[in-house]
Amino acid sequence: MVLEAKGDGKKKLKVGVFSFTGDEGCVIVFTELLNEYFFRWRDLVEFKYARVIQQKNVVKDIDVAFVEGAISGFKEEKMLRKIRRNSKRVVAIGSCAIDGSPSNHRNFFDEQTTREIMPILRKFPYRKKVSPLHEIIRVDETVPGCPIVEESFLNILNKYLIEFGIVGRDSNEKGGKQ
Amino acid sequence: MHQHSFDINIENLSKIEGHADLYIKVRKGEVLDAKLKIVENKRFYTQAIRGKMFNSVPQLVSRICGTCSVAHLSCCTEAVENALDFKPSDQTRALRHLNMYGLMIRDHALHLYIFVLPDIFGVQSVMELADKDEDLVRQAFIVKGAGNRLCKLVGGRAIHPIFSGVGGFLKLPEKNGIKKSIEELYSVRAFATELIDILLESDFNFTRKSNYVGIANENYNFMRGEIMSSEGTCIPERHYWDHLNRVVIPYSQATGFRFEGKEYTVGALARMNLNRHNMHPDTLHDVPEAVAKFPSDNIYSNNLAQAVEMLHSIDNAIEIMETWDFKQEPRPVIKPKASEGVGVIEAPRGTLYYLLSFMEDGRIRYGNLVIPTAQNQIQMEKDIKAFVPELLSRDMERHDIEHEIEKLIRAYDPCMSCASHFLKVRWEDG
Numbered sequence: 042m043v044l045e046a047k048g049d050g051k052k053k054l055k056v057g058v059f060s061f062t063g064d065e066g067c068v069i070v071f072t073e074l075l076n077e078y079f080f081r082w083r084d085l086v087e088f089k090y091a092r093v094i095q096q097k098n099v100v101k102d103i104d105v106a107f108v109e110g111a112i113s114g115f116k117e118e119k120m121l122r123k124i125r126r127n128s129k130r131v132v133a134i135g136s137c138a139i140d141g142s143p144s145n146h147r148n149f150f151d152e153q154t155t156r157e158i159m160p161i162l163r164k165f166p167y168r169k170k171v172s173p174l175h176e177i178i179r180v181d182e183t184v185p186g187c188p189i190v191e192e193s194f195l196n197i198l199n200k201y202l203i204e205f206g207i208v209g210r211d212s213n214e215k216g217g218k219q
Numbered sequence: 220m221h222q223h224s225f226d227i228n229i230e231n232l233s234k235i236e237g238h239a240d241l242y243i244k245v246r247k248g249e250v251l252d253a254k255l256k257i258v259e260n261k262r263f264y265t266q267a268i269r270g271k272m273f274n275s276v277p278q279l280v281s282r283i284c285g286t287c288s289v290a291h292l293s294c295c296t297e298a299v300e301n302a303l304d305f306k307p308s309d310q311t312r313a314l315r316h317l318n319m320y321g322l323m324i325r326d327h328a329l330h331l332y333i334f335v336l337p338d339i340f341g342v343q344s345v346m347e348l349a350d351k352d353e354d355l356v357r358q359a360f361i362v363k364g365a366g367n368r369l370c371k372l373v374g375g376r377a378i379h380p381i382f383s384g385v386g387g388f389l390k391l392p393e394k395n396g397i398k399k400s401i402e403e404l405y406s407v408r409a410f411a412t413e414l415i416d417i418l419l420e421s422d423f424n425f426t427r428k429s430n431y432v433g434i435a436n437e438n439y440n441f442m443r444g445e446i447m448s449s450e451g452t453c454i455p456e457r458h459y460w461d462h463l464n465r466v467v468i469p470y471s472q473a474t475g476f477r478f479e480g481k482e483y484t485v486g487a488l489a490r491m492n493l494n495r496h497n498m499h500p501d502t503l504h505d506v507p508e509a510v511a512k513f514p515s516d517n518i519y520s521n522n523l524a525q526a527v528e529m530l531h532s533i534d535n536a537i538e539i540m541e542t543w544d545f546k547q548e549p550r551p552v553i554k555p556k557a558s559e560g561v562g563v564i565e566a567p568r569g570t571l572y573y574l575l576s577f578m579e580d581g582r583i584r585y586g587n588l589v590i591p592t593a594q595n596q597i598q599m600e601k602d603i604k605a606f607v608p609e610l611l612s613r614d615m616e617r618h619d620i621e622h623e624i625e626k627l628i629r630a631y632d633p634c635m636s637c638a639s640h641f642l643k644v645r646w647e648d649g
């Protein structure tokens with residue numbers, strides 16, 4: 042692995058990593074990608090929000106938001122809109138975020154089962170149905186899979202590293218090697 | 220002690236799996252309220268599995284939790300096979316152990332290096348830790364990577380493995396991959412030992428009494444044995460449920476549990492307290508000082524326990540791969556029938572229980588699951604309540620108290636994705 046000097050002061054891609062209703066499997070794949078890319082991304086990426094790896098997080102001035110999970114609660118819906126307002130690009134990562142499944146089982150429950158879970162849905166409260174991101178906000182890109190396919194994630198990150206001028210256009214190594 | 224009055228309200232705790240809020244109310248130096256709210260939204264798997272076929276359900280429940288998907292898959296598979304009276308081959312068992320050791324390495328490494336070490340070094344993230352000690356962070360990702368690759372080798376994927384199924388493995392690990400993995404695991408042993416040394420030096424301490432519960436067996440494997448408690452209970456796995464009391468926690472998305480009427484602790488600390496003598500001989504030989512710290516009532520020892528388990532898992536994985544010559548076996552035929560089966564294993568965060576009941580055609584009638592973090596919930600809250608006055612007596616400011624409590628919660632390594640998995644038992648007939 043080629044390592045670059047620490048890029049203090051250099052322009053970095055401002056990234057957010059968010060997790061809604063799901064099993065965090067996609068975010069865990071992201072933490073596994075760090076095994077190989079941590080030191081590379083340290084120079085190229087600034088995490089504005091990534092609750093899984095840091096304590097201080099803000100939803101503000103984000104270039105690319107990677108969003109995992111489906112939207113099942115009102116609070117989540119509000120937060121998702123906030124992410125959209127504060128991010129230049131939003132990427133749905135994983136099938137929960139892209140089409141709701143497999144976190145949307147309850148959308149398909151029969152009447153009796155729906156009645157059974159109704160007290161919980163009312164109490165916390167939940168949205169009437171579980172929705173993928175695109176039913177609520179505009180989504181710019183998707184990374185498919187359950188969990189996400191590592192290659193696709195790296196490709197999309199690379200695309201944005203180029204688009205936002207963090208690495209040169211001739212950079213074709215995935216994950217943003219210059 | 221100052222007569223402090225304040226509220227602590229942390230939304231969305233960081234560096235844990237899933238979502239949880241914390242609320243603490245202190246008036247005149249007295250803790251009036253402490254609530255750990257699991258705010259992870261439910262996905263209703265208990266209901267979703269009903270009517271699903273026995274051979275497809277392990278893949279479905281794997282999605283209860285990303286980071287410990289291997290544990291859910293393995294436990295569910297065990298319950299299915301027990302229900303249908305199927306005995307897996309020795310080779311299949313060995314591969315399942317291997318998969319679990321891989322899980323322990325990658326999951327414990329994630330928790331210890333990425334979530335806990337920043338606390339120990341007084342920084343807020345692994346990025347800041349890298350500024351302080353780059354070598355250590357390099358080690359972290361090498362160890363974590365070794366665990367991840369081992370999981371991929373055995374299961375095809377680290378998260379939601381595709382090779383593992385009811386009856387056996389669809390595909391065997393490649394010989395070349397095994398060779399590489401053995402080398403890699405040998406090379407990370409030293410790093411795991413270094414991590415143990417760092418944790419040994421940590422002076423984080425919150426000591427309290429608890430009953431420790433977990434599977435104990437002759438070689439400290441995570442798949443089968445008897446359920447023991449530090450208060451002397453010893454029961455067969457299938458009777459676990461009979462000793463549990465379900466407790467509804469009104470403000471939490473997860474149900475709590477008591478064991479024989481009292482709060483208890485599951486996870487690495489419990490396992491080490493109960494069964495450390497049965498760890499891999501190489502582990503016992505190389506880190507005697509760490510092993511001698513147990514039994515412990517200090518909840519932060521849970522992290523040391525995880526680190527020792529990581530080494531133990533490395534040693535066992537090496538042993539399995541060095542001794543087995545995996546060969547393709549004929550696919551077994553498993554016939555459905557009306558039946559019921561229990562699976563119990565030790566997931567990274569503690570005892571995981573599956574009870575599945577099947578209809579004649581092999582579809583699920585109902586399922587009942589008990590999740591590790593849900594079991595620790597009551598003890599965790601009790602600890603928070605007891606810890607705050609101790610921190611107040613050290614004249615700490617609100618902000619520091621907040622941070623200390625977060626650290627305490629993190630020491631448990633809670634997994635909210637799992638915990639919120641709702642359990643509503645409906646003992647329907649027919």
Ligand code: SF4
Pocket residue numbers: 062063064065066067068109110134135136137138142143144186187188189282285
């Ligand atoms: S897409 Fe799959 S891996 Fe990703 S969060 Fe959803 S269930 Fe988990």
